[in-house]
Amino acid sequence: MRNTDFAIAGGGIIGLSAALALAQLGCSVTVIERTPFRDGGATRDSGRVFVLTQSTVSLLDRMGVWRTVGPLTYPLRDIVLSNHVPADRCAAHPLTFGDHKGQRTPLAFIIAERHLKQALVDHARQSGRIEILGGRTITAQQAGQQRILLDLSTGEQVAAALLIGCEGRGSATAARAGVKIHQRDSGQTAFVQTLRHDQENAFRAHQYLLPMGPLTILPVGPHRSSVTWTLPHAEAEALKTASDACFARALKGTMGANLGPFHLEGGRVSFPLTSAIAERFIGARLALLGDAAHVFHPMTGQGLNYGFRDIETLRSLVATARQAGGDVGAPALLARYQLRRRPDARMMRLVTDNVISFFAGDNVLLASVRHLGLRTVGAMPPIRSFLIRRANGLREPLQIPHENVRP
Structure with missing residues (x-):
């Protein structure tokens, strides 16, 4: 015992x-x-x-x-949130969370x-x-x-x-x-894939709230990013067995020119989302x-x-x-x-x-409402600040050890 x-x-x-x-x-x-x-x-x-x-x-x-x-x-210094999709008839209005006071303090690591x-x-x-x-x-x-x-x-x-x-x-x-x-079954599958890309990511993450599901790009090195791509189960099935070249083409069609040309690095992982x-x-x-x-x-x-x-x-x-x-x-x-x-x-x-x-669905009226919501939050710095601190679990300022922070 x-x-x-x-x-x-x-x-x-x-x-x-x-x-x-x-x-x-x-x-x-x-x-x-x-x-x-x-x-x-x-x-x-x-x-x-x-x-x-x-x-x-x-x-x-x-x-x-x-x-x-x-x-x-x-270090992660900025997060850009957008409802942009190439076919969206309402112009995307990106919302940036980050350090805008010049202190270069990372949001996260x-x-x-x-x-x-x-x-x-x-x-x-x-x-x-x-x-x-x-x-x-x-x-x-x-x-x-x-x-x-x-x-x-x-x-x-x-x-x-x-x-x-x-x-x-x-x-x-x-x-x-x-x-x-x-x-709760979201009806979605997530793919996780590492990319090596030509453009530097500048310590910036991107999150696209798309009708098919969110696409998140996290920087893991100056020219490397980890992508989590969410799709409905039906659309995801074909990509589970797709070749790397086919998967890369499909991903590029969603990402567009963001980060420039890229190639896949390492294995691809997928899992259902609940x-x-x-x-x-x-x-x-x-x-x-x-x-x-x-x-x-x-x-x-x-x-x-x-x-x-x-x-x-x-x-x-x-x-x-x-x-x-x-x-x-x-x-x-x-x-x-x-x-x-x-x-x-x-x-x-x-x-x-x-x-x-x-943010799911292609309805034009809903797209306009989503755009207005992002624009409203973007125009109110106190709300942006509150959301950042809430996500970080902060009530009072905390000192992050800076000796390992890259410039």
């Missing part, structure tokens, strides 16, 4: 980050991950990248991880999934308070008055004050606890974090960052409870966690789903 303060189901980015945040409080943490952690836990290159907001960077810095991943990131995951694995292995049990799954969980007992696929048992579900969407931990997940939110984020000695609790459309770039907000909230509540000598798995603590996190995640899901619906 292993005894630990916290058992974490899932050794992905959110699970490992939660482990590090709690270990910093002096807690013992056991991470249970179905994938064997061989070769230091290195993962294959999925081609996925993440946008790290200021609040996420701040948490990574406090955990000591930013000094490792900072040099591997690429972009990092490859594999770099962030490897850094977290390395830091977890060095922590001394974190045990990683790879190649195992939880087969049963039973909550008691003071502990929750877990049966593992290897026949081992783990007892913890709190079980934290971080397995991502379709969480088995949530299912065993009877937590219902409300899902949004989801757990009916509750808690159970008996259970807390759900990250995609186990909420899943957003990738156009937000906020899925991972909302997982880090979950971590920061739980870490703060645990720190307070430990200082008072309280139970870190108590119902009152978990109720506060849910009260702080679920409304925030629910609002993000609601807004995102409605934005996608609003």
Whole structure:
């Protein structure tokens, strides 16, 4: 029988980050991950990248991880939002979010999934308070008055004050606890592809809210960008098996001259898009974090960052409870966690789903309304500022470590 303060189901980015945040409080943490952690836990290159907001960077810095991943990131200084499509009969009105005061402060930082995951694995292995049990799954969980007992696929048992579900969407931990997940199928498929292009991207991201679905272009290097292209399932089917040349032609037809001539780099990944939110984020000695609790459309770039907000909230509540000598798995603590996190995640899901619906379709009248909406927001700097700070999870200004920021 292993005894630990916290058992974490899932050794992905959110699970490992939660482990590090709690270990910093002096807690013992056991991470249970179905994938064997061989070769230091290195993962294959999925081609996925993440946008790290200021609040996420701040948490990574406090955990000591930013000094490792900072040099591997690429700064994002501006985001250009547009409803432009080549056949749109209403002129597009781009809306730019960024630093317009000349301070050159990045809005966010972009990092490859594999770099962030490897850094977290390395830091977890060095922590001394974190045990990683790879190649195992939880087969049963039973909550008691003071502990929750877990049966593992290897026949081992783990007892913890709190079980934290971080397995991502379709969480088995949530299912065993009877937590219902409300899902919405967007009817869309997303393609993720890295491009190498002639023109420099100038640290600028582009997001086109198109009738067929959003197209997002994130800079990952001066002449490299990661594209997430969303299409209805029917249109996406043909592109799943298309040659690189055919896919590139189709993508160029949507992107136009943006970034100049380009060629594909690395593999192409596709996946169906759904949004989801757990009916509750808690159970008996259970807390759900990250995609186990909420899943957003990738156009937000906020899925991972909302997982880090979950971590920061739980870490703060645990720190307070430990200082008072309280139970870190108590119902009152978990109720506060849910009260702080679920409304925030629910609002993000609601807004995102409605934005996608609003910009879908070819109706000329709706196109005019969409254009007016972008123009109105663009003419009101306070609203732009509010949206940026809201996306970053900020209430007060935060200092981002600048030693790794590229000029």
